[in-house]
Amino acid sequence: MGRMSNGVKCSLVAVGLLAVAAFAADNRKEFRYTVAPGASVTVTNESGPVEIKGSAGRQVVIIATTHSDKVEVDCDQNRNRIHATTHFLQRTDGPDSRVDYQVLVPSDASVTVRAPSGPITAEKMRGDLTLEGDAAQVDVHDVSNAHVHVRTISGPISLGNIANGHVEITSLNGDVRLDAVSGPRVSVNTVKGSIRYNGDFGEGGEYLLVNHSGNIDVTLPASASVDLSARSITGSVENDFPLQQKQHPAFAITQGRSFAGTSNSGASSVQLRSLSGKIRVKKR
Amino acid sequence: MNCAEFQEVLPDIIESGGNPEEEAHLKSCAVCSDLVQDLRYIADTAKLLLPMRDPSPRVWTGIRGALQREGLVRPLAGTVRFRPQAAAVLSQRRWVRGGSMLAVAALLLFAIGIIWLRNNSTRQPQPAVTARVPAAAPAAAADDDDAQMLNFVQHKSPALLATYRENLESVNAYIRDARRRIEQDPNDMGAHDHLIRAYDEKALLYEMAMARSGE
Amino acid sequence: MAQAKKSAGPGLSEAEAIDRAQRGDAESFEALYALHKRRVYSLCLRMTGNTAEAEDLTQEAFLQLYRKIATFRGESAFSTWLHRLAVNVVLMHLRKKGLPEVSLEESLEPQQEDGPRKDIGTRDRVLAGSIDRLNLERAIESLPPGYRIIFVLHDVEGYEHNEIAEMMGCSIGNSKSQLHKARMKLRDLLSVNRAEKAARR
Ligand SMILES: [Zn+2]
Numbered sequence: 024m025g026r027m028s029n030g031v032k033c034s035l036v037a038v039g040l041l042a043v044a045a046f047a048a049d050n051r052k053e054f055r056y057t058v059a060p061g062a063s064v065t066v067t068n069e070s071g072p073v074e075i076k077g078s079a080g081r082q083v084v085i086i087a088t089t090h091s092d093k094v095e096v097d098c099d100q101n102r103n104r105i106h107a108t109t110h111f112l113q114r115t116d117g118p119d120s121r122v123d124y125q126v127l128v129p130s131d132a133s134v135t136v137r138a139p140s141g142p143i144t145a146e147k148m149r150g151d152l153t154l155e156g157d158a159a160q161v162d163v164h165d166v167s168n169a170h171v172h173v174r175t176i177s178g179p180i181s182l183g184n185i186a187n188g189h190v191e192i193t194s195l196n197g198d199v200r201l202d203a204v205s206g207p208r209v210s211v212n213t214v215k216g217s218i219r220y221n222g223d224f225g226e227g228g229e230y231l232l233v234n235h236s237g238n239i240d241v242t243l244p245a246s247a248s249v250d251l252s253a254r255s256i257t258g259s260v261e262n263d264f265p266l267q268q269k270q271h272p273a274f275a276i277t278q279g280r281s282f283a284g285t286s287n288s289g290a291s292s293v294q295l296r297s298l299s300g301k302i303r304v305k306k307r
Numbered sequence: 308m309n310c311a312e313f314q315e316v317l318p319d320i321i322e323s324g325g326n327p328e329e330e331a332h333l334k335s336c337a338v339c340s341d342l343v344q345d346l347r348y349i350a351d352t353a354k355l356l357l358p359m360r361d362p363s364p365r366v367w368t369g370i371r372g373a374l375q376r377e378g379l380v381r382p383l384a385g386t387v388r389f390r391p392q393a394a395a396v397l398s399q400r401r402w403v404r405g406g407s408m409l410a411v412a413a414l415l416l417f418a419i420g421i422i423w424l425r426n427n428s429t430r431q432p433q434p435a436v437t438a439r440v441p442a443a444a445p446a447a448a449a450d451d452d453d454a455q456m457l458n459f460v461q462h463k464s465p466a467l468l469a470t471y472r473e474n475l476e477s478v479n480a481y482i483r484d485a486r487r488r489i490e491q492d493p494n495d496m497g498a499h500d501h502l503i504r505a506y507d508e509k510a511l512l513y514e515m516a517m518a519r520s521g522e
Numbered sequence: 523m524a525q526a527k528k529s530a531g532p533g534l535s536e537a538e539a540i541d542r543a544q545r546g547d548a549e550s551f552e553a554l555y556a557l558h559k560r561r562v563y564s565l566c567l568r569m570t571g572n573t574a575e576a577e578d579l580t581q582e583a584f585l586q587l588y589r590k591i592a593t594f595r596g597e598s599a600f601s602t603w604l605h606r607l608a609v610n611v612v613l614m615h616l617r618k619k620g621l622p623e624v625s626l627e628e629s630l631e632p633q634q635e636d637g638p639r640k641d642i643g644t645r646d647r648v649l650a651g652s653i654d655r656l657n658l659e660r661a662i663e664s665l666p667p668g669y670r671i672i673f674v675l676h677d678v679e680g681y682e683h684n685e686i687a688e689m690m691g692c693s694i695g696n697s698k699s700q701l702h703k704a705r706m707k708l709r710d711l712l713s714v715n716r717a718e719k720a721a722r723r
Contacts, residue, residue, distance in 0.1 A: 063365060063574075065573075101574065104574055116466060133363070133364075133365040133368070135363060137518065139464075139467075151363070151364045151365045151368060153363050153364065155515070155518070157467060157470065157515055158467070158470060170364035170365075170368070172363075172364055174511055174515070176470060176471070176474055176511075176512065176515055177470055177474065189364070193507070193508065193511050195474040195477065195478060195508055195511070195512060196473075196474055196477065212504050212507065212508065213508075214474070214477050214478050214481050214505070214508050215477050233500075233501070233504055235477070235480070235481040235484065235501070235505070236481075254497055256488055256495070256497060256498060256501070257484075257488070274496075274497060296497060296500065296501070298481065298484055298485060298488070298498075298501050299484065317702065318698045318699045318701070318702035319695075319698060321702070322698075342709075345709050346702075346705045346706070346709065349658070349677070349705050349708050349709060349712070350677045350705065352654075352655060352658050353658065353662075353673070353677035353678045354677065354678070354680070355655060356568075356655055356658065356659065356678050357564075357655070360560070360563060360564060360567065361559060361560050361563065362559055362560075362563040362576070362577055362580050363577060365577070366559070366563070366577050366580050366581050367552070367555060367559075369581045370551075370555065370581050370584050370585060370588075371552075373581075373585055374548070374551060374585075374588060377585075377589075379546065379551075379588050379589065380546050380547070380548040380551060452655070455654035455655065455656060456656070458654070459654070459656045459657075516656070517656060517659065
């Protein structure tokens, strides 16, 4: 410390002061509610991140941090429904409008988030999730036995470790990435976004990955039990996963544009559909 | 007859048309004819409002739970088996496919939210009072809608206008490509599926725009 | 799995789904829900203006549907039947809350807010060609509940005054005059909206 130059000392003090100033402008509020099983929690945040975490117990804890006095946070409980909403006290955008939400919920609660700019994250849940954002990046992981509905305009979407899920993803331009996602129903629709699926497609379910022009990349282990078909109407398909030819595929197979077949007992139905994109299926 | 008298009877005659005296006032009075035109325009626009939002999945979860508790569904081998929703939606699409072209058209229009058929079937007879009925074809209505949607976004969140415009263009390109393919091969069911999905994507864009309550 | 696929067969029509649902087939209930949920939910949402209520009412409407589906004999189209049932569920709920009756009493809306008199003599044709659906949606949301219900039923959903009168338990004349007031109110809301926009430019 003694050898430190005066210049460095000064800037350290300055940084300290800045931190205090920034801290003073931040206003952290905490709301706590007790709910019964099957509660529903809705968060609407025009600007800024929303983080959802499932936990044991019957408490909903909402921690909201505002960064200016131009916005405020409203939370209320109506029986078993909790609503948290950002309100603008004056018209503003940019950093002033931002609110950060951290929300702890019982893992069986159903949660709806609307956060146009995001990012939105949700983890450790067993209740239904409906997540929406225009440009929001959406990240969902460690979820089981739940509906997961995600909709974005341009935000990228990533799901990991979803078991027994009813997954429905719709995005216009967001890239979609699924790692170890399985369940009775998994459907992904995008326009220009790419779709990557890495996993084994579970043990009996319907998987439907559809886009207009992005790439669809699927990587699966040899142990996967699938009844798989792929078709790109004006684009191309590539396959290096061993499939047994089907006697009666659902559509006429065109070399380079489509293929279909089964592996193992063909438990899960997997349909890959692109209008003009490239579809690639690989063995892991 | 003066304006006050005319407007007194207006609630009764706006649907059905008035007697000759009332019609005469309407023809001669700009204030009343503008009023009638506005009210009629509101009613006409209302016909075009769309059922746009799907309920949250928790609604079905609730229904399913209640069905099971009430024993309204037949148990199969001890447990009730619900098919995954994807299959339900797929089969829903299949039966549309199996139906007439009219049904397909209805679904497509529904997807962008124009309940066009309804206007032409169950509506009250055209009234004798001056009517301003939008005569646009669905396609033109769609262009019009696009412009209105972008206007709305511009008003509510100007920063997002570019994103919405770009995505609107790409989803319209999706629709065009699917249409072109169907023209080439009307039996290509895969292309029909893409078209329906493209309209779903477009509906999403509209919904997102609507959800921007802004302020 | 193979069996599930067969039962989903390509030819399943709505009529078949209804038929199977009448016999308690779980999957058909879900197929019918998937087919009609959007329209029913939208109706509930427009009539109540509240997401949580709309969700509860959608659930209740479908439950009633499933409880009664065995009695559906196909005299009317299924969607018409379901829709009517949903309207009744919503009205019943609103009646419990005491909303539509009060708003149906003509006297409760302040007089000067109603009626055409202020237009008399002033030419203010403002709307034609200028409102869009999005603004109309917002304006409907801000209507007083009684007006909103009549407007949604008649102008959005296409019910006739005699049907509305029957459902609401009011006279046809009352339905007509409420609809008229609702449209007038919307015209006001939309003109204000437009004037504000113009002023901002
Ligand atoms: Zn006049």
